[in-house]
Amino acid sequence: MVSRPELKSDTNYVNGLAAILLFVVLVAVFLTASFGEAAGFAADASLVAGIGYALMDLHAESAVDVEGFLATFETVGLVLVAATVAAVTLAGREGADEVVTALTDGGQPTEAENESEVEN
Amino acid sequence: MVPVEYYLVLSAAVFSIGLFGLLTRKNALFFLMSVELMLNAANINFIAFSAQWGNLTGQTFSLFVMALAAAEVAVGIGIILVLYRNFKDVDVTVPQSMRW
Amino acid sequence: MAGAFDYALAIALLPFLSFCLAVGVALSGRDLLPKGGALPGIAATAGSLLLSAWVFLTVSGGETYNETFYTWAAGEAATGSLSEPLTLSFGMLLDPLSAMMLLIVSLVALLVHVFSLGYMNDEGETGLPRYYAGLGLFTASMLGFVLADNLLMAFMFFELVGLCSYLLIGFWFRREGPPSAAKKAFLVTRFGDYFFLIGVVAVFATFGTAKFAGENSFPRIAERALEGEATVNTFLGLGPEAWFTAIGLLVLGGVIGKSAQFPLHTWLPDAMEGPTPVSALIHAATMVAAGVYLVARMYGFYALSPTALAIIALVGAFTALFAASMGLVKNEIKQVLAYSTISQYGYIMLGLGAGGYVAGTFHLLTHAFFKALLFLGAGSVIIAMHHNEDMWEMGGLKDRMPVTYYTFLAGSLALAGIVPFAGFWSKDEVLYEALVHGLGTTSGLGTALLVAYGMGLLAVLFTGFYTFRMVMLTFHGEPRSETAREASEGGWNVKLPLVVLGILATTIGFVNMVPVKELTGAEIDFLHQWLYGTEGAGWAETLGTSGYHYHHVLFADYGAGMAAAELPSYLVGLLSLGLALFGAGSAYVLYGGADPDPHTEKLGSLRGVLYNNYYQDEYQVWLAERVVIPLSKAADVFDQAVVDGGVNGVSSLSLFGGSRLKRVQDGLVTHYAAMLTLGLTVLLVGFAVYGGWF
Numbered sequence: 001m002v003s004r005p006e007l008k009s010d011t012n013y014v015n016g017l018a019a020i021l022l023f024v025v026l027v028a029v030f031l032t033a034s035f036g037e038a039a040g041f042a043a044d045a046s047l048v049a050g051i052g053y054a055l056m057d058l059h060a061e062s063a064v065d066v067e068g069f070l071a072t073f074e075t076v077g078l079v080l081v082a083a084t085v086a087a088v089t090l091a092g093r094e095g096a097d098e099v100v101t102a103l104t105d106g107g108q109p110t111e112a113e114n115e116s117e118v119e120n
Numbered sequence: 121m122v123p124v125e126y127y128l129v130l131s132a133a134v135f136s137i138g139l140f141g142l143l144t145r146k147n148a149l150f151f152l153m154s155v156e157l158m159l160n161a162a163n164i165n166f167i168a169f170s171a172q173w174g175n176l177t178g179q180t181f182s183l184f185v186m187a188l189a190a191a192e193v194a195v196g197i198g199i200i201l202v203l204y205r206n207f208k209d210v211d212v213t214v215p216q217s218m219r220w
Numbered sequence: 221m222a223g224a225f226d227y228a229l230a231i232a233l234l235p236f237l238s239f240c241l242a243v244g245v246a247l248s249g250r251d252l253l254p255k256g257g258a259l260p261g262i263a264a265t266a267g268s269l270l271l272s273a274w275v276f277l278t279v280s281g282g283e284t285y286n287e288t289f290y291t292w293a294a295g296e297a298a299t300g301s302l303s304e305p306l307t308l309s310f311g312m313l314l315d316p317l318s319a320m321m322l323l324i325v326s327l328v329a330l331l332v333h334v335f336s337l338g339y340m341n342d343e344g345e346t347g348l349p350r351y352y353a354g355l356g357l358f359t360a361s362m363l364g365f366v367l368a369d370n371l372l373m374a375f376m377f378f379e380l381v382g383l384c385s386y387l388l389i390g391f392w393f394r395r396e397g398p399p400s401a402a403k404k405a406f407l408v409t410r411f412g413d414y415f416f417l418i419g420v421v422a423v424f425a426t427f428g429t430a431k432f433a434g435e436n437s438f439p440r441i442a443e444r445a446l447e448g449e450a451t452v453n454t455f456l457g458l459g460p461e462a463w464f465t466a467i468g469l470l471v472l473g474g475v476i477g478k479s480a481q482f483p484l485h486t487w488l489p490d491a492m493e494g495p496t497p498v499s500a501l502i503h504a505a506t507m508v509a510a511g512v513y514l515v516a517r518m519y520g521f522y523a524l525s526p527t528a529l530a531i532i533a534l535v536g537a538f539t540a541l542f543a544a545s546m547g548l549v550k551n552e553i554k555q556v557l558a559y560s561t562i563s564q565y566g567y568i569m570l571g572l573g574a575g576g577y578v579a580g581t582f583h584l585l586t587h588a589f590f591k592a593l594l595f596l597g598a599g600s601v602i603i604a605m606h607h608n609e610d611m612w613e614m615g616g617l618k619d620r621m622p623v624t625y626y627t628f629l630a631g632s633l634a635l636a637g638i639v640p641f642a643g644f645w646s647k648d649e650v651l652y653e654a655l656v657h658g659l660g661t662t663s664g665l666g667t668a669l670l671v672a673y674g675m676g677l678l679a680v681l682f683t684g685f686y687t688f689r690m691v692m693l694t695f696h697g698e699p700r701s702e703t704a705r706e707a708s709e710g711g712w713n714v715k716l717p718l719v720v721l722g723i724l725a726t727t728i729g730f731v732n733m734v735p736v737k738e739l740t741g742a743e744i745d746f747l748h749q750w751l752y753g754t755e756g757a758g759w760a761e762t763l764g765t766s767g768y769h770y771h772h773v774l775f776a777d778y779g780a781g782m783a784a785a786e787l788p789s790y791l792v793g794l795l796s797l798g799l800a801l802f803g804a805g806s807a808y809v810l811y812g813g814a815d816p817d818p819h820t821e822k823l824g825s826l827r828g829v830l831y832n833n834y835y836q837d838e839y840q841v842w843l844a845e846r847v848v849i850p851l852s853k854a855a856d857v858f859d860q861a862v863v864d865g866g867v868n869g870v871s872s873l874s875l876f877g878g879s880r881l882k883r884v885q886d887g888l889v890t891h892y893a894a895m896l897t898l899g900l901t902v903l904l905v906g907f908a909v910y911g912g913w914f
Contacts, residue, residue, distance in 0.1 A: 015890055018897040023136035025904050027187035030128040032914050038121045039174030050176045066176035069184075076187050082158070083191030090198030143894050212889050219887030 126167035127168030148200045148210040152193060159189045224271070224278040224283040228314055231268045231275070231322060232363040237328070238264035239356030246349035258337055258594025261356050265330040268363060270420045274316055278696040280750070284759040285314040285602050286369055286433050300453040302428035304436075313369035313433050315749050315765050317581065321366045321513060324508050324588045328358045331717035332501040334351035335596050338714035339497050339603060351391055355501070358384035362506050366513070371430035371471075372439075375420050376516060378474065382409050383506045383757040387496040388502060397429075401490035408487040408840075412477020419470030426452050426467065433515055433763040435517065439520030440764050446524055456864040461500055464494035468521065471514070479511030479565045482539045486837050488562055492554040496599030499554060504561050506589040509584055510569045516584070519577055520764060526780040529573045530668035533654065537570025537679075542834075544682035548689070549820045549830045552609040553598045557689045560635060563679060567650050570676050574669050575774045575782050577767055578655030582732050583650050585747070586642035589728055590634035593721035596626035601694060604707035611693040612818070618661040618695040619710040623696050627722035632691050634725045636684040637800045639793075644727035644800075649734055651676055655792055659785035680796050684803025691810035700815075733792035812842050 041047060041064060050062040075109035126214030145151055163182040170178025200210060207214050243430050244256035253259065288311035295305035333355060341352060361384060365377035383406075390402030423430050427438040434440070444450035445460050454463040480488040493502050502508075515532065517523060522528050540563045543908070547559035571580030604607060605619060618625040635645035653674060658669030700703040709715065732747035743749070752759035752767035760766035773779040810819050821826050831836070884895075908914060 003216060012144050014889070015894045016140045018894045018901070019136050019143055020138035020144070021898055022139060022901045023132055023285055025901055025908075026132040027135070027909060029904070030125055030132060033125075035124050035172065038124060038172050040121055040171060041174055045177065047176060051180050054180050061443075063178075064175060064176050066180065066212055072184060076184050079140050080187060080191050083194050086192040087198040090195070091201050139897060143897065145891055146890075216887030220884040220885050 121171070124168050124172045127164060130202070131161045131164040131168065134164065146201060146211050146213050150213050151212055152196050152200070156189060158183060178203065222319070223312060224274040228275055228312055228367065229287065230290070231743070232367055234267045235266040235356045235359035235363065237325055238359060239353050239549070242349045242353035243354055245642045246353055253349070255337065255341055257352030258333060258341060258348070261352045262330065262333045263358065265326055265359060266491050268359070269323070269326040269330050271325045274317070276319045276323055278316060278687055279316055279319040280807055282758050284763055286763055287311055293911045298428065301451040302427055302453065304501070305427055306424060308372055309370065310373050311369035311431075312367045315433065315759055315763055316369070316753070317765065318366050320585065320750070322363065324585060325359070325362050325366060327374060328501060328505045328592045328688060329355070329682050331592070331596070331720060334499045334713050335500070335599065335717045338710045340495065342711065342713070343603065347391070350493070351388070353392070354388040354535070355498075356382055358388065358507070359504060362510065363911060364512055369431060369433070371420050371423055371432070371518075374517070375416060378416070378478065378510060378514075379413060380884060381510060382413065382478070383501050385409075385491070385507055389491050390500040391494055397495040401493040405487040405491050405849070407475040411723075412473045412475070412484050414473070416474025419467055419473070421760050422455070422467045422470060426454065426463065433765045435762070435764070437764065439518065442521055443526055443773060464521070464528045465472030465525040468525050469909060471518070471530065473512035473526065474534065474537045475515055476535065477511070478677045479508045479569070480562045481535050481566060481569060482542055483836070484832070485539065485543065485562045486840055488755075489555055489558040489833070492558050494807065496554065496595060496602055500592045500595035500599065503558070505588040506597050507532060508561065508565055510587060512565060512572065512580065512584055513570055515569070515572050515576065515580055517897060518571070519770050520773060523575075523770050526663060526665040530665045531573070531577065531782055533570050533573025533672040534668055536566040536573055536677040538566070539563065540570060540679040541675040544679040544686065545685040546830050546833055548682060549823070550610055553601065553611050553690060553694060555767065556686055557591070557594055557598060557873060560683070560686070564591065564635070564684065567676060568677070571650035572579040574650070574654040574672065575780065576650060577655045578751050579646070579649040579653045579772050581751060582747050583646035586634065586646040586725075586728055589721055593627060593631040593718065593725050594635065596717055596721065597624050597631060599626040600710055600718065603710050604713065605703050609619045611690065613701040614694045614699070615697040616695070616699040616704060617707055620707045620724055624709055627694070627718040629691060630725050632721045633686045634729075636804050637688045637796060638678060638804065639797055640729065642725050644793070645729035645733050648789070648796055649732070651680070651793045651796050652734075652787070652789045657782050657786045659787070660783035661781065662783070663781060665780065665782065677796065677799065681803045684800040685807045688804040688807035689811050692807060693816065696812055697816060698814045716740045728747050735793050738789055761796065766829050834842045
């Protein structure tokens with residue numbers, strides 16, 4: 001008896017019903033809600049410049065309405081640095097006395113493997 | 121102008137797809153990818169309302185969300201690495217020891 | 221100078237102080253007091269005696285005292301048909317009856333403390349501080365009981381004297397008998413006190429007050445209710461007369477238990493396991509007197525109910541006959557005296573039930589003295605016989621122990637009721653009142669009193685017989701054992717109380733010689749005048765506890781409805797004297813020889829029944845085992861299955877629920893995420909519906 005090869009499927013679909021349920025509820029709420037007219041932006045205003053001004057707390061000079069985000073800018077910078085350091089810390093091995101590189105050696109047997117082969 | 125409800129429905133759809141992936145996938149990397157999707161759905165929402173109210177705060181905010189998503193993925197990959205080291209598998213259904 | 225009433229509280233406090241001192245010495249474990257606590261006890265009771273004498277003199281001048289000195293709970297509003305809210309308080313009532321009783325109690329207590337020096341200290345007993353502490357607490361409680369001005373305070377001290385009786389009966393607790401006897405005494409009296417407690421609550425619920433004397437006392441309110449001038453709460457749908465009878469019978473439960481009347485008499489003979497001075501003080505003169513004293517104190521209330529009076533008289537007379545028949549065949553001297561005590565208290569109950577307030581109180585007075593005398597005399601004999609109580613091993617002690625013999629003889633003559641000793645005058649008056657009221661009253665009460673008179677008269681015959689059998693076997697004839705041949709009397713601390721009580725037993729009867737008064741017309745019925753007061757004036761009017769008032773209520777239609785026949789009292793006295801002499805004479809003939817035979821053996825199986833106390837002890841044990849234990853087992857099953865089961869069920873429900881719910885936390889992250897999502901959805905739907913988003 002031959003069994004055909006199957007894709008290794010690792011999905012468990014029952015849990016997904018919760019997501020579909022949430023989608024249904026959200027759509028129901030959104031479609032029955034009433035919003036006003038969209039305000040939109042002026043056709044010739046520079047949005048990107050406005051965002052730049054916002055990041056430096058120079059929002060008064062922007063043509064478009066925006067708030068100041070300097071403090072948030074600095075904080076997010078700090079958070080990014082912290083995240084980088086955390087990632088590197090988590091990835092490091094304990095007691096590593098050899099240089100770990102991303103280079104591979106193509107599967108050549110190491111010295112330890114040579115010795116065990118000779119013994120066998 | 122596209123009515124803002126369409127953007128909201130789009131955002132809800134992307135969010136639900138991400139949530140579906142989060143709930144059903146066993147591989148930890150797919151798990152992280154689904155989380156990214158959900159964050160981007162929230163971004164769509166921000167941009168939509170920035171256009172609705174004519175205020176750039178929403179767009180600035182979504183920039184920050186993107187940066188934070190990247191940071192979060194970095195830390196998440198680190199956690200998956202430690203998970204692999206301890207359980208020899210990136211399947212999220214394998215570590216079941218923190219249970220009753 | 222302050223009056224006697226300002227110091228009257230010290231009458232009860234002084235023995236309490238000697239109790240505290242003795243307890244302190246006992247707890248310290250060291251030998252701090254030279255006689256183990258006897259001297260503070262003697263000093264305290266002597267002080268109480270002096271203060272009681274001062275109170276007595278003040279009361280004889282016409283002053284009385286009826287005040288509350290501490291209110292410990294006061295109600296806010298009156299309930300039902302009462303006019304005032306309920307208050308619970310302590311107070312003192314000092315009127316002629318209580319002044320007389322204070323003197324009796326403190327005098328007997330002092331003499332017993334002195335006698336204990338000879339019985340306990342000189343015999344080398346150990347644990348004396350505990351003994352004197354028990355005596356001190358008992359004296360304080362008994363005096364507190366006599367001073368009580370309301371029924372609740374009387375109940376509290378009633379229970380306290382029961383506790384002291386338990387402690388003192390079980391004094392030699394390392395032996396087998398005393399602790400068992402102490403438990404029996406406590407449990408049997410407690411059984412009666414249960415009904416007493418219900419009676420106290422009933423009095424409060426019915427009248428709103430439990431005071432014995434004064435315009436607002438419950439006997440006065442009850443009297444006014446029966447005359448139609450006041451309203452009281454009644455329960456169980458009974459009318460005032462029936463309800464008052466019910467209350468009287470409930471309180472009577474405690475009286476029957478404490479005064480060892482049938483059927484709660486079984487504890488008193490076993491209580492003789494305690495030291496003899498304890499038997500003299502507690503089980504002869506004072507504690508068992510507490511029950512009948514309570515009836516006399518509440519007499520204005522009992523006089524309203526002919527049914528209660530009939531029951532008191534019948535129970536008393538039956539007990540008198542019943543116990544006297546059992547005393548005929550006992551071999552141990554203290555056992556004869558114990559049954560004699562039960563029998564004589566039956567006489568006092570007969571006197572009170574027959575409407576003879578003065579007669580019952582007079583017999584209480586004389587009995588206290590001559591019974592204490594007899595017990596102390598027995599104690600002296602027991603010391604000499606090295607604690608062997610069997611009368612068949614005694615004999616011929618009258619030459620070797622003259623003081624004991626003559627005082628014991630005086631007490632026995634008083635007990636048997638031979639003129640002119642004290643017991644004759646009081647017992648004769650009790651029987652006279654029973655006969656006269658029995659003949660005169662036409663209702664069922666009259667018949668009951670006549671039956672009671674008959675039983676009391678027969679008991680006189682038995683009393684004379686067993687008393688003199690006891691005297692003959694103990695003191696006359698030839699000594700029947702080595703210890704009897706070498707018996708010697710104790711020192712002054714044994715002889716002095718005997719002599720004092722001997723004189724009292726001989727002469728105290730002269731305070732109320734009613735037959736002589738009738739024959740000569742001289743106003744020598746001092747006790748009668750003491751208890752009656754002046755009609756319509758002074759304390760008789762304000763307190764309502766005078767004999768005039770009781771007489772009025774007894775003979776009224778709304779009260780007991782009694783009437784008295786006209787009979788000369790000396791004729792009735794001659795009849796009872798004749799019976800007593802016949803009984804004593806037969807005992808002298810049968811047992812007075814040099815070597816008497818055990819004549820009671822000739823009664824055969826009847827003797828067996830009498831010796832085994834009509835199997836009442838076995839019957840009560842059977843009741844406890846066959847009736848009470850199954851009931852308590854059923855209650856236990858209910859308690860464990862239903863009550864405990866309910867509580868345990870709640871906890872096991874919680875545990876089961878928890879053990880099932882915890883499986884939600886299965887360690888799978890995806891499941892947790894699913895639950896988060898579902899929760900969020902539910903919350904959103906909730907907000908949408910509640911906030912009207914649609």
